[in-house]
Amino acid sequence: MSTTALSRVRSGAAPRTGRPGAVWALPGLLFFGIFAVLPMGLVAYLSLTSWGGLGAPRFIGMENWSRLAGDTVMHKAIVLSLVLTVANWAVQTPISLLLGVWAAGPQRNRAVLSAVFFTPLLLSSAAIAIIWKSLLDPNFGPLAQVGPWLGYPGADVLGDSTGAFAAIVFVSAWQFIPLHMLLYQGGARQIPESLYRAAEIDGAGRLRSFWHITLPQLRHTITTSSVLMVVGSLTYFETVLILTDGGPGTDTSIVPYLMYQVGFESWKTGYASAIAFTLVVVATAVSLIMVRLTGFGAMRSTKEGM
Amino acid sequence: MNTSRAGAAGAIAIGLLTVTACGGGGSADGKMHVWMYQDSLAVVQKSAVERFNEDADIEAVVDEVPGDTYQDKVRTVMGSGDQPDVFFNWGAGSIQPYVEQDMLLPLDDALESDPEFADAYISSVMEAGKVDGVQYGIPLRGTQPVILFYNKEVFEDVDAEAPETWDDIIDLTDTFKDEGITPFALGGADAWTEQMWLQYLVDRQGGPEVFQRIQDGDSEGWRDPAVLKAAETVEDLVERGAFGDNFASVSYTEGAASDLLAQGKAAMHLMGSWEFSTHLDQAPEFAEEGLGYVAFPALPDGEGDPANVAGNPTNYFSVSADSEYTEEAVEFLKTTSSEEYVQDMVDNGEVPTTTGAEELLKDSPDPDFATFQYEMVQDAPHFQLSWDQALPPEVATPMLTEIEKLFNGQISPEEFVDAVAELQ
Numbered sequence: 001m002s003t004t005a006l007s008r009v010r011s012g013a014a015p016r017t018g019r020p021g022a023v024w025a026l027p028g029l030l031f032f033g034i035f036a037v038l039p040m041g042l043v044a045y046l047s048l049t050s051w052g053g054l055g056a057p058r059f060i061g062m063e064n065w066s067r068l069a070g071d072t073v074m075h076k077a078i079v080l081s082l083v084l085t086v087a088n089w090a091v092q093t094p095i096s097l098l099l100g101v102w103a104a105g106p107q108r109n110r111a112v113l114s115a116v117f118f119t120p121l122l123l124s125s126a127a128i129a130i131i132w133k134s135l136l137d138p139n140f141g142p143l144a145q146v147g148p149w150l151g152y153p154g155a156d157v158l159g160d161s162t163g164a165f166a167a168i169v170f171v172s173a174w175q176f177i178p179l180h181m182l183l184y185q186g187g188a189r190q191i192p193e194s195l196y197r198a199a200e201i202d203g204a205g206r207l208r209s210f211w212h213i214t215l216p217q218l219r220h221t222i223t224t225s226s227v228l229m230v231v232g233s234l235t236y237f238e239t240v241l242i243l244t245d246g247g248p249g250t251d252t253s254i255v256p257y258l259m260y261q262v263g264f265e266s267w268k269t270g271y272a273s274a275i276a277f278t279l280v281v282v283a284t285a286v287s288l289i290m291v292r293l294t295g296f297g298a299m300r301s302t303k304e305g306m
Numbered sequence: 307m308n309t310s311r312a313g314a315a316g317a318i319a320i321g322l323l324t325v326t327a328c329g330g331g332g333s334a335d336g337k338m339h340v341w342m343y344q345d346s347l348a349v350v351q352k353s354a355v356e357r358f359n360e361d362a363d364i365e366a367v368v369d370e371v372p373g374d375t376y377q378d379k380v381r382t383v384m385g386s387g388d389q390p391d392v393f394f395n396w397g398a399g400s401i402q403p404y405v406e407q408d409m410l411l412p413l414d415d416a417l418e419s420d421p422e423f424a425d426a427y428i429s430s431v432m433e434a435g436k437v438d439g440v441q442y443g444i445p446l447r448g449t450q451p452v453i454l455f456y457n458k459e460v461f462e463d464v465d466a467e468a469p470e471t472w473d474d475i476i477d478l479t480d481t482f483k484d485e486g487i488t489p490f491a492l493g494g495a496d497a498w499t500e501q502m503w504l505q506y507l508v509d510r511q512g513g514p515e516v517f518q519r520i521q522d523g524d525s526e527g528w529r530d531p532a533v534l535k536a537a538e539t540v541e542d543l544v545e546r547g548a549f550g551d552n553f554a555s556v557s558y559t560e561g562a563a564s565d566l567l568a569q570g571k572a573a574m575h576l577m578g579s580w581e582f583s584t585h586l587d588q589a590p591e592f593a594e595e596g597l598g599y600v601a602f603p604a605l606p607d608g609e610g611d612p613a614n615v616a617g618n619p620t621n622y623f624s625v626s627a628d629s630e631y632t633e634e635a636v637e638f639l640k641t642t643s644s645e646e647y648v649q650d651m652v653d654n655g656e657v658p659t660t661t662g663a664e665e666l667l668k669d670s671p672d673p674d675f676a677t678f679q680y681e682m683v684q685d686a687p688h689f690q691l692s693w694d695q696a697l698p699p700e701v702a703t704p705m706l707t708e709i710e711k712l713f714n715g716q717i718s719p720e721e722f723v724d725a726v727a728e729l730q
Contacts, residue, residue, distance in 0.1 A: 052403060052700075053381055053382065053384075053385040054381075054384060054385045054403055054404065054406075054407045054409065055406075055407045133557075133560075134560075136555070137555070137556075137557070137560075137562055138552035138555045138556060139552070139556065139562060139565075139566060139571065140562060140565065153551070154550070154551035154552035155552055155555075156551060156552035156554055156555050157555065158495070158554070158555035159494065159495075159552060159553070159554025159555035159714065160554075161716075245495065246707075247495070247554070247707075247710055247714075248554050248710065248711075248714045248716065249707060249710055249711035249714055249716045249717075250707060250711075251716075261703065264378045264381075264382065265378060265699065265703040266699055266700045266703040266704065267381060267403075267699050267700060268700055
């Protein structure tokens with residue numbers, strides 16, 4: 001970010017040099033190399049070993065990988081991760097889009113309420129999960145009273161497969177909708193007022209303006225927010241650990257949780273590395289595909305022809 | 307101009323490298339670190355460290371590590387080259403991986419050279435501190451058998467007696483269920499609390515040999531009929547409503563299960579003897595007046611001796627072989643048999659594992675409970691170490707998940723047996 005800012009300053013002073021020298025990328029590249037590429041390389045190597053976290057890893061070739069291919073718990077974890085991703089997207093996108101567009105209005109009360117909606121984003125994930133775990137306690141939390149209305153007479157939401165999964169979707173929505181709301185608010189404020197004026201003259205109502213102006217104008221924001229949601233859901237972890245501990249049974253053991261459990265509870269670090277590497281590959285592939293499909297990479301302007 | 311910028315960038319990069327390169331090679335603060343599992347009993351070790359610091363040339367500090375991930379944290383830190391000098395553990399299987407990597411200090415020499423130290427502890431308790439016949443752990447706590455606790459007031463309200471037989475358990479389940487009281491509090495969000503039931507059921511059904519076979523590495527041992535029978539008993543209890551209808555989301559580590567008993571919302575609670583201290587800390591009046599306790603009853607056709615006990619014989623201190631302070635650490639371990647230390651334990655409601663502690667039990671906050679516990683352990687032909695501590699973690703972790711599924715009714719007893727027999 002700072003490099004592009006700098007490049008603008010420089011290009012103002014010396015227009016011929018246009019782009020900054022490669023050396024400016026060095027700190028970033030070093031950081032990325034040490035904290036991303038190197039660990040990923042190590043994980044790839046560890047996935048070929050048997051290691052318990054103590055002593056030296058023992059090379060065992062493709063053993064972990066062939067086991068991973070036939071592991072029913074892993075298959076279930078992949079399905080759960082995908083379902084969680086879709087559910088998170090389907091719940092969070094419409095709500096944050098509507099809230100964001102609403103909050104983009106100039107009214108004062110909207111600014112105040114936006115600030116209130118924003119608060120969950122300021123809390124740490126662990127704190128949020130602990131708070132919700134207490135709220136969802138079946139005997140001593142408010143859920144004990146509310147439970148029967150929700151169809152849980154024993155208030156055993158976290159002990160029920162569907163209930164526990166829904167709780168995770170709900171808590172992550174509560175936590176992340178503010179961030180996406182902010183993205184949509186910013187996006188909606190970028191839409192030129194003239195478009196709405198023109199539509200108004202043509203007799204378009206609010207709904208039509210929203211459908212034909214706001215939504216198409218927000219398409220890059222939708223892509224950005226969706227990629228964040230998808231990658232975030234695929235690597236979601238701390239809420240699951242604290243709220244459900246992967247349970248009941250393995251019914252909320254999504255891939256990152258399984259990786260933790262295998263790596264740091266069972267201490268099969270080599271096998272956990274194979275899970276981790278799969279996750280890296282899948283998350284990278286999914287975000288690349290999304291960017292490609294939505295044409296986001298081409299960065300076509302939403303203001304073309306204006 | 308370009309070169310000066312390159313210089314700046316390089317300086318940042320070098321700065322980053324330096325930051326990442328440090329760390330490793332023991333805690334450099336010149337103190338002896340003692341890792342303790344954080345709970346209300348750790349006050350004993352904290353006063354021990356204070357006393358130790360008065361005479362020692364070095365300073366020892368207690369690092370209290372919270373909650374149920376203690377073992378994972380120890381394993382991580384042991385692998386990182388930043389080991390604690392002395393650390394709390396469960397002996398036996400829980401320290402075996404470190405022994406295999408020569409990371410622990412063998413204590414045989416220290417014990418041989420100081421017979422008073424060697425004879426200070428009950429020998430059966432010292433056994434679980436050994437790996438392959440070599441002593442690596444010194445008992446640091448009281449003994450912790452699993453006991454069936456009950457709320458006396460709730461029992462009086464329905465005019466019931468404490469259970470002595472399995473029929474009593476079944477009758478009481480129905481009685482309390484009709485009264486709208488959960489018969490047994492169970493913190494099903496923490497699967498190790500469910501494991502306590504299964505441990506006792508397997509032991510009462512088939513005796514200690516059944517699990518011994520599994521612990522010795524024969525996973526076919528899970529197919530012993532006693533395991534299936536025990537699992538069927540669990541299924542029956544759950545279906546009867548013995549644990550209420552929401553135990554799967556009740557947390558033990560956050561205190562919910564204990565509160566259920568103390569507040570009379572549940573009638574009984576199968577839990578380790580530390581539960582007494584927990585109540586003494588949280589609800590002192592209830593601990594002193596309202597808390598009843600009995601041994602786990604025999605099963606109708608069970609072959610196991612009903613005098614057998616399950617739980618943790620005690621916890622142990624082990625010393626890292628790489629510690630700078632091995633000598634001082636051994637001196638510190640010796641203080642766990644000192645008069646002050648044992649007195650602190652007794653005052654805190656624990657039952658010491660040192661020889662000749664019987665006389666001190668009269669000073670316990672509840673001498674009856676202390677004596678009950680002491681005799682229970684003393685008379686037990688077999689003390690079954692908690693399964694998840696006795697088995698290596700790669701088996702214990704998935705085993706706990708299967709136990710959780712069994713209790714939740716997600717798998718049948720037969721499926722449970724098949725699933726655990728395939729672990730290894």
